[in-house]
Amino acid sequence: MRKRRIIWSTTAVLSIGAMFALSACGASGGGGDSEGTIHWLTERGQNDPTIMAVRQIAEAYAEEHPEFKLEIETVPDRPTMDQKLRTLAASKELPEMFDADPEPFFKSIVDSGQVADIGALYEELGVSDAFFPISVSYPQWPDGSLNLMTLQANVEYFWWNTKLFEEAGVEPPATLSELEGVCSDLKAAGITPIAINGKDQWPFYRYLAMPAFRETGNEFIDALKTGKDSMSGETGERSIEFLESMSGCFQDGFSNTDLTTAVNLFATGEAAMMYIGSWQLPNFLGEDGELKPEFSTFQIPASSGADVTSPDTDYFAVSGIGTAIRKDALTPELKEFLSYFFANYGDVAFNDFHIIPSVRPDVDTAELPQIYQQIFDDLEKNDVSAKVWDVQLDPATNTVLGRESTNLLIGQSSAEDFAKRVDESVESYLGKQ
Numbered sequence: 001m002r003k004r005r006i007i008w009s010t011t012a013v014l015s016i017g018a019m020f021a022l023s024a025c026g027a028s029g030g031g032g033d034s035e036g037t038i039h040w041l042t043e044r045g046q047n048d049p050t051i052m053a054v055r056q057i058a059e060a061y062a063e064e065h066p067e068f069k070l071e072i073e074t075v076p077d078r079p080t081m082d083q084k085l086r087t088l089a090a091s092k093e094l095p096e097m098f099d100a101d102p103e104p105f106f107k108s109i110v111d112s113g114q115v116a117d118i119g120a121l122y123e124e125l126g127v128s129d130a131f132f133p134i135s136v137s138y139p140q141w142p143d144g145s146l147n148l149m150t151l152q153a154n155v156e157y158f159w160w161n162t163k164l165f166e167e168a169g170v171e172p173p174a175t176l177s178e179l180e181g182v183c184s185d186l187k188a189a190g191i192t193p194i195a196i197n198g199k200d201q202w203p204f205y206r207y208l209a210m211p212a213f214r215e216t217g218n219e220f221i222d223a224l225k226t227g228k229d230s231m232s233g234e235t236g237e238r239s240i241e242f243l244e245s246m247s248g249c250f251q252d253g254f255s256n257t258d259l260t261t262a263v264n265l266f267a268t269g270e271a272a273m274m275y276i277g278s279w280q281l282p283n284f285l286g287e288d289g290e291l292k293p294e295f296s297t298f299q300i301p302a303s304s305g306a307d308v309t310s311p312d313t314d315y316f317a318v319s320g321i322g323t324a325i326r327k328d329a330l331t332p333e334l335k336e337f338l339s340y341f342f343a344n345y346g347d348v349a350f351n352d353f354h355i356i357p358s359v360r361p362d363v364d365t366a367e368l369p370q371i372y373q374q375i376f377d378d379l380e381k382n383d384v385s386a387k388v389w390d391v392q393l394d395p396a397t398n399t400v401l402g403r404e405s406t407n408l409l410i411g412q413s414s415a416e417d418f419a420k421r422v423d424e425s426v427e428s429y430l431g432k433q
Contacts (some may be wrong), residue, residue, distance in 0.1 A: 098324055
């Protein structure tokens with residue numbers, strides 16, 4: 001197969017026709033406005049590169065299929081999206097397509113029979129092998145079934161500033177305890193160690209998960225969500241202690257810092273590290289499309305000599321929020337569009353918008369900038385991917401986890417209170433099942 005030669009620039013091609021303009025309103029569920037119209041409810045922003053790639057493909061498809069129309073309704077944030085989905089699902093008015101994570105509430109929608117089998121769709125369209133492995137495995141249920149399409153493939157890293165590390169006389173840590181020491185040395189040199197978007201809360205859960213993942217793989221989170229283990233047990237206790245130890249590493253006012261501000265702190269050299277996924281890579285690139293020379297990456301360090309996972313092959317690799325299809329909306333016409341979409345999405349998303357798509361792009365990786373070669377390699381060699389806690393746990397427990405993580409880090413709660421409240425929330429959820 002011929003590979004495309006790519007000329008790299010940090011500016012994506014953003015000029016797209018308005019035939020399928022994003023709509024802040026439109027059909028709220030139960031079918032499009034007219035025959036051939038597909039309504040997609042998403043929490044991605046209207047300028048999100050993923051959305052723009054989808055729009056570009058839909059526009060090209062509609063040139064040959066004038067009856068086809070894709071309307072995209074954006075929702076401003078996750079809580080609003082969750083509430084809207086609950087309302088639509090309860091009244092059986094879900095739109096043809098909608099964003100969701102493989103979490104307990106979405107599973108209840110699947111169990112109600114309202115959602116299409118995406119695994120079977122991939123098989124029917126002959127695209128099962130077209131994806132990066134994580135883009136299929138991330139949204140799968142424990143039994144291997146699949147009800148979500150994904151549009152990205154990402155690896156998470158500690159991004160670090162080589163100049164600031166050199167200034168403080170420190171090296172990337174080999175262990176989690178060394179990470180604490182690196183933070184202390186950076187602070188002593190007058191440097192903010194880690195930028196974090198604490199307002200979003202989920203980054204706290206990554207730190208909370210690091211010791212547990214290194215020591216048990218996904219065994220602890222699997223046991224926690226089913227009540228077979230608890231945050232007050234040994235692994236949970238070490239995880240809470242590690243999160244608490246990070247409180248002095250983050251920037252002032254971290255609990256109210258949004259993503260854009262946190263990324264800017266790191267990208268402009270005001271913080272020495274940031275733990276974030278490769279979806280933020282464009283912010284760290286130079287004009288040549290390479291990672292800026294002052295930036296580098298390292299993976300979650302080891303926890304102890306008895307770890308069951310390795311920084312070399314085991315880490316957080318994620319595909320982002322997925323997209324479900326309402327079962328009765330998966331018509332032959334929609335399948336035809338999706339077949340066209342999957343044949344083109346990898347190249348459009350990667351070449352025009354510089355995101356790493358779920359579908360492997362048709363490129364010669366040897367000709368890519370080094371950082372992209374690294375990410376592609378890490379996606380392929382990933383053995384055990386750390387499960388995302390806020391996808392694994394029920395919504396009520398996620399609320400408790402976010403509140404208690406913030407309170408713990410700002411000194412308004414204790415580790416004991418943290419463990420007790422999370423355990424009580426899990427117990428309450430399981431008691432209702």
